[in-house]
Structures are given as structure tokens and as C-alpha cells.
Amino acid sequence: MNAKRFLLVGLLSSCALAANKQDAMNARERAMDALRGLNSSAILPNFNEHPKEQSLETKQLKNLSINALPNNATAQDIYRNAGNHAARLSENSPEVRYAEQLLENPEEALNGACYTKNAECIEKVSDHSCFESIEYKKLSCADELKVSVQPISQTVTRTMSASPYNLESTIDLSHCPKGDWHCSAANLIQFHEHCEAVxxxxxxxxxxxxxxxxxxxTEHTLKIKKSxxxxxxxxxxxxxxxxxDDEWLHRDCDKIQNQSHQGQCFIQEANKCLDANQTRWINGVMISRPCWKQEYHYxxxxITSSGCTGFMNQGCSQIGSxxxxxxxSQCTQYTQTFRCLEKQCLPEKTICPGTMACADGQCDESQMEESSDAGEGISRLGALAGAAGDVAANQIRSGIPAIFKGKNSTCRKVILNTRNCCGGSHQMTHxxxxxxxxxxxxxxxxAFRVGEYCAKKVIGCVETKESWCVFPNSLAAIIQIQGRFRQLGISFGRAKGNENKADCRGITPEELERINFSSLDxxxxxxxxVDRMTPPSNGQMSQANQSRIMHLQNQGKAHD
Structure with missing residues (x-):
């Protein structure tokens, strides 16, 4: 779908290139002047460039929103409208069908080939309303903490040196004493950060x-008895x-949280710890954690009944909800409004316009001049078209980070570089x-590199992995890396130690509005x-015109 949008933008720009160059330049400058003079505080009431909420972390938002609900009118309004339906895109609507038809054969249209003109129709617009009934269910789920314990052994040699008058020798297992030339890094014990017992x-x-x-x-001192x-x-x-090793098992919460991201569920109250501050016996070790189980309520x-199915099947466009x-305070019925078109059409026509006059440019006395405006303009329009495509395809609502979404991907780097899949080209066979x-x-x-973490440990790390955020196309990568990361300062998570916590999420509509597109490369x-817009050579155009003239002569119309 994105590719078709770029073709449509390309067709529009080709028509624009035929207009007066000076008019296009003047229009562009006026638009840029208007953008540079934009003052958000003068347009938006109570605009604040640095609100106090900007310091909040994502994990704090759920509890703060629940606590604000009883006393905050804005929070109550958001709660009441949490289940509002976004308009649904119908593939049979006239605007979608017209765009698909226009993009079917763009090259033939540009080359002047014969085309079929659609039947001329008289359109009658009519608006219709229908009702959808909603029921709400309370769903609960719980995340459980699973802790596994694994033994890791390490054997080292140390030289004991002590005064003959002492009957006890003290050794720091993680450090070498000063002046002890017998001790090196190979003689030290590496204590793990998640060590529970030894x-x-x-x-x-x-x-x-x-x-x-x-x-x-935590205390690495060893004392032994000596003679x-x-x-x-x-x-x-x-x-x-x-x-x-701690792992939270989401189980049935995954499905509900996915519905929450789609606007079908919303959290009703803050999460609650069910098993708090307990100590459990796991694989011979007493393990204590502040919480072993968390419960969520949604x-x-x-939709229990809908009278709108017929309008959707007819290809009507939804214009209101x-x-x-x-x-x-919960909506149980929605009135949906659809706009339908009724047509009375005449038969279609076949039109053959022929090639354009002065196709080789010989009658034009203007000088050829390269301009980067077309490529720049198309790339900006392409960015907006790509964002609009993600919003329409995924039904993205305010606050949902799903525009230009990326995906986390990793590659292996085995210790001593016996196998490195993070370097070289994509032709690597191993x-x-x-x-x-x-x-x-x-x-x-x-792709954007998030970091590097240890993926496999035996005695020390034997395999590391690089963590990357990979984006589906160049446009998404430019806006994510240059806009989200460099302009807005929103990180892609981290990969360090033993953890890979990459955050390759999409951009919210609000974040997209904050990006300065004029600063993007x-x-x-x-x-x-520009590579796809290479014009035909003078020889090709001259040959095409000569063929056209011969055709007119054969028809006796060369004087026209």
C-alpha cells in the first residue's frame, strides 16, 4: 500500500513540474515562511512547551491516571471515551477504489497510450445512521514471577602467605593483595551479580x-586455619x-494487553501484589522477593449487536461516531454515521490522446537547469503519506506508538571471534x-544499534549478541533515528549485561507532530x-516525433 502511495505522489509531482517554475518557487517560499513563523503558544490555549509531566516514566502513567480519575475532570472525560470507536476504513469506498484504479497503469497514462474513460455518472449523496450496542466485561489476569537457580562452579589456585605466629590466613577471593606476584586475574573468583548463595x-x-x-x-573474604x-x-x-534468574510469566495477560493496545480494553484499577515479601525454597536456596504475583483488572x-454491517458492505464511508x-459513565450504545453514493452512469469511453506535442523539447528555448526541489518535496510528501498509511492501516489513535514501527533483531558474536555474525555482508554462509x-x-x-549483552554464560560469558532495531523501509528509519532519537531524545531501550531491553516501538501521533521535518536528511x-525520474534522451524523443509525423502523412493530416 505504501508503494502505491509513492506512485500517486510521483504522478502529482510530474504534473507540477510542467507548471511555471517561478510560481512553484514562490509558493514553496510562502509555505516555508508560514511554517517558520508558527507560534504554538499563540494558537493553542494554555500551551506549555515544557509541562511537568515530561519527567514521568512510562511505568508511572497507569497508577497516576487511576489516582487522578476521582478529582480530575479531564481524566474522567478520557475514561468515559476510552471505548470510542475509530472510523473503520472500507476497502469498497469510492475514494479507495478510485486511488486503486488510478495507480493500475501509471506508465501507460504518462506515455499517452489509449485509456478507458469511466462512465460519466450522476452521484447522489445520502447520509445514514445506525446503532451498535456495546457490553463490558470485567477481566482479571495475573503475572507470576518464576525464579530458577543454577549452580556455576569455578576453580582457582592461590598462594597462602602468612606470618608464622598467626594460626589463621585471610584471603580476598576477588582481589590480589599488593606486592603478591603469585596472584593475577586468572587466580580470582568472578562473583555474579545475581548470586544467591555459595x-x-x-x-x-x-x-x-x-x-x-x-x-x-557480598563478602568475598575466606579464612582458613594453618599450623x-x-x-x-x-x-x-x-x-x-x-x-x-527472574522471569515474569504473563500467561493470560498477554491477550488482554493486546486488546488494550487496540482500544478494546482499558485498565480499571492499579495493579496489586498478591504474594508480597515472601521467601521460597528453590533448588536448595532461600529466595526472597518483594512480590511474586501481580494482579491486573480491566x-x-x-459489540453485541450492529446495524451497520450493510453500509460497510456497500462501501459507504464512515463520517461520524x-x-x-x-x-x-460507560458508553453502551454508539450512533455511527455513514455517507453513501448512489450513481446513474452513462457507458464508458475509450480515448487515445496520442503523444504530447513538442515531446522532444526542441520548441522550448529555455535552458536545462537541475533542481533538487522535486526530490526534496516528494520525500517530505512521502513521509507524510507513509505516516498516514500507518494510521489508516492500524487504526492508530492518540497516544498509540504504532507509526513507523520497528522490530528487534539480534546477531551472535562468539568469544575469540570463532563465529561473528555481526560483521560483514548479508552473504555470510555460517x-x-x-x-x-x-x-x-x-x-x-x-538499522540502529541498541547495545550488546551476554546471551550465554558458562564460566564467564561465552557468547554475546548485538541488539538492533530494524525498520521496514528507509523512510521509517530516517524518521525514527533522526526524528524520534536525535530530535525528541526518545531512546531505543538498552542492551547491556545479561539483558536485552530494546524498545523498537512505533511513534505516537503526538510525537510525530513534534518532529521538525525540515531538519531531516x-x-x-x-x-x-530522482533515479526513477530519468528523462528520455533527445534521440529517443526525436525518433518518437518522427514516427508520429510519418503516421500523420500517411493519413493526409501532416498539415494540421
Whole structure:
């Protein structure tokens, strides 16, 4: 659908190029002057460029909105209208069918080939109203925390050095003492950030040593007993860490949250912790967490009856939606308004206009002059058309981040570079299809690097992955990277340590309005457009005109 919109924009721009150049330049300057002089505070009442809400994090919004509902008129209005229907696009509507017909054969239309003129019709417009009844159901779901514990063992050697008068030796397992040339990084224990408990054994020549103080996950000091005469000894230390991994299981909440993003459900009250501050025995370790289970409550709506199906099937266009009945501040019935066209048509005609006069440009005395205005204008119009396409296709409402949506993709980097699928071209044979598609997206400038994280650990990290946000086309990448990230400062999440929390979400309509399109570098799209607009050579145009003249001579019309 996006490709067809760009063809339509290209047809319109080709017609515009035939107009007077000076008039086009003057119109462009007037439009740019109007945009530069725009003062939002003078147009929008109570406009504030830096509202206090800009410091809020996304996860705070749900609870704040619920708390504001009893005392805030604006919040109550939003709550009442949470289930409002967006207008639904009908593929049979006249505006959609006309656009499809115009884009069927654009090249033949430009080359002057014969075409069929649609039947001339007398259109009668009529508006119709219908009703849709809504019922609401209370749905609840819960997210449960799953904690798994895995052991990771590490064996190192350390040299014990102590005064002969001491009967105890102290060793810091994570640091080397100053001046100890026996100790290096290879002799140190790496303590994991999610360590829950440790077990340790110490031997000398395969004989166990007496441990007087064991280390913990946070205190890394080991103390062992020694004899009075013992000054130095080679120690073999084996330490096993119990590593925890937390995972929230969404289960039935995923389906309800998807309905919430589509405007079919909205949260009724703040989330509640069901199992708070408990300690559980998992794989031999006592694990404590502030919350093990969270419950969510939603109101979800369902259309129980609709009298609008007939208008939708006829291809009528929806022009209005209004709540006509409500109970307890919830709309239970909507009045939908559709506009339908009734036609009385004459038979269609076939028209053959022939090639355009002066097609080779010989009768034009003006000089050829290159201009970047066309490519620039088309790229700007293309950005707006692409945004409008996402809004129409996905029925995007205010606050929904779904315009120019990206997708998270990763590639592997095995330690010691034995296999690196994050470098090179998309022709790499040892990498997966997803990694090849990511490489191709990077070559085309459609990807943004979020970061790098550890994807697999054994003793230390043995495989890392790069996390990228990949966008479906160059236009989406330009607006996301230059507009969202560089202008608005909205990050693409993070990938660090053991976590990949990339945020490749789309842009909301409000964020799109804040982007300064005149500052975007559209050169990649401009070049693609200009490359497709290469005009025919003088020789080609001359040959076409000569053929036309010969045809007229054969018909006896060369003098016309």
C-alpha cells in the first residue's frame, strides 16, 4: 500500500513540474515562511512547551491516571471515551477504489497510450445512521514471577602467605593483595551479580583445609586455619555460586494487553501484589522477593449487536461516531454515521490522446537547469503519506506508538571471534536467515544499534549478541533515528549485561507532530526518487516525433 502511495505522489509531482517554475518557487517560499513563523503558544490555549509531566516514566502513567480519575475532570472525560470507536476504513469506498484504479497503469497514462474513460455518472449523496450496542466485561489476569537457580562452579589456585605466629590466613577471593606476584586475574573468583548463595572447598595437595570463615555473595573474604610453622602453601579453591534468574510469566495477560493496545480494553484499577515479601525454597536456596504475583483488572468491550454491517458492505464511508447511551459513565450504545453514493452512469469511453506535442523539447528555448526541489518535496510528501498509511492501516489513535514501527533483531558474536555474525555482508554462509536479514538492513541504513549483552554464560560469558532495531523501509528509519532519537531524545531501550531491553516501538501521533521535518536528511529517499525520474534522451524523443509525423502523412493530416 505504501508503494502505491509513492506512485500517486510521483504522478502529482510530474504534473507540477510542467507548471511555471517561478510560481512553484514562490509558493514553496510562502509555505516555508508560514511554517517558520508558527507560534504554538499563540494558537493553542494554555500551551506549555515544557509541562511537568515530561519527567514521568512510562511505568508511572497507569497508577497516576487511576489516582487522578476521582478529582480530575479531564481524566474522567478520557475514561468515559476510552471505548470510542475509530472510523473503520472500507476497502469498497469510492475514494479507495478510485486511488486503486488510478495507480493500475501509471506508465501507460504518462506515455499517452489509449485509456478507458469511466462512465460519466450522476452521484447522489445520502447520509445514514445506525446503532451498535456495546457490553463490558470485567477481566482479571495475573503475572507470576518464576525464579530458577543454577549452580556455576569455578576453580582457582592461590598462594597462602602468612606470618608464622598467626594460626589463621585471610584471603580476598576477588582481589590480589599488593606486592603478591603469585596472584593475577586468572587466580580470582568472578562473583555474579545475581548470586544467591555459595559453597566452597579448599585443599592443599588434595587434602582438605579447615575453613574458619566462608565467603558470601557480598563478602568475598575466606579464612582458613594453618599450623604454627606453616608460612606458605599452595591452595586449590573450588567455589560454587547459586545464580538466580527472574522471569515474569504473563500467561493470560498477554491477550488482554493486546486488546488494550487496540482500544478494546482499558485498565480499571492499579495493579496489586498478591504474594508480597515472601521467601521460597528453590533448588536448595532461600529466595526472597518483594512480590511474586501481580494482579491486573480491566474493562473490555464487545459489540453485541450492529446495524451497520450493510453500509460497510456497500462501501459507504464512515463520517461520524457518537455515544448515544451510557451507564455508569460507560458508553453502551454508539450512533455511527455513514455517507453513501448512489450513481446513474452513462457507458464508458475509450480515448487515445496520442503523444504530447513538442515531446522532444526542441520548441522550448529555455535552458536545462537541475533542481533538487522535486526530490526534496516528494520525500517530505512521502513521509507524510507513509505516516498516514500507518494510521489508516492500524487504526492508530492518540497516544498509540504504532507509526513507523520497528522490530528487534539480534546477531551472535562468539568469544575469540570463532563465529561473528555481526560483521560483514548479508552473504555470510555460517549465519542464520534472521542475521542475514539484519546485515542487509544495516547495509541499507535501516538499522540502529541498541547495545550488546551476554546471551550465554558458562564460566564467564561465552557468547554475546548485538541488539538492533530494524525498520521496514528507509523512510521509517530516517524518521525514527533522526526524528524520534536525535530530535525528541526518545531512546531505543538498552542492551547491556545479561539483558536485552530494546524498545523498537512505533511513534505516537503526538510525537510525530513534534518532529521538525525540515531538519531531516532525506537525501537517501531523494536519490531513489530522482533515479526513477530519468528523462528520455533527445534521440529517443526525436525518433518518437518522427514516427508520429510519418503516421500523420500517411493519413493526409501532416498539415494540421
Amino acid at each position: 559453597d566452597i572447598s579448599v585443599t592443599t595437595n588434595n587434602k582438605p583445609r579447615v575453613i574458619t570463615q566462608k565467603p558470601t555473595c 604454627y610453622w606453616e608460612r606458605q602453601a599452595q591452595l586449590t579453591i573450588t567455589l560454587t555460586q547459586k545464580i538466580s 474493562q473490555c468491550m464487545n 457518537q455515544c448515544s447511551a451510557q451507564q455508569q 549465519c542464520s536467515q534472521d542475521e542475514k536479514r539484519l546485515a542487509k538492513a544495516k547495509e541499507e541504513g535501516r 532525506m537525501s537517501r529517499i531523494e536519490k531513489e526518487f
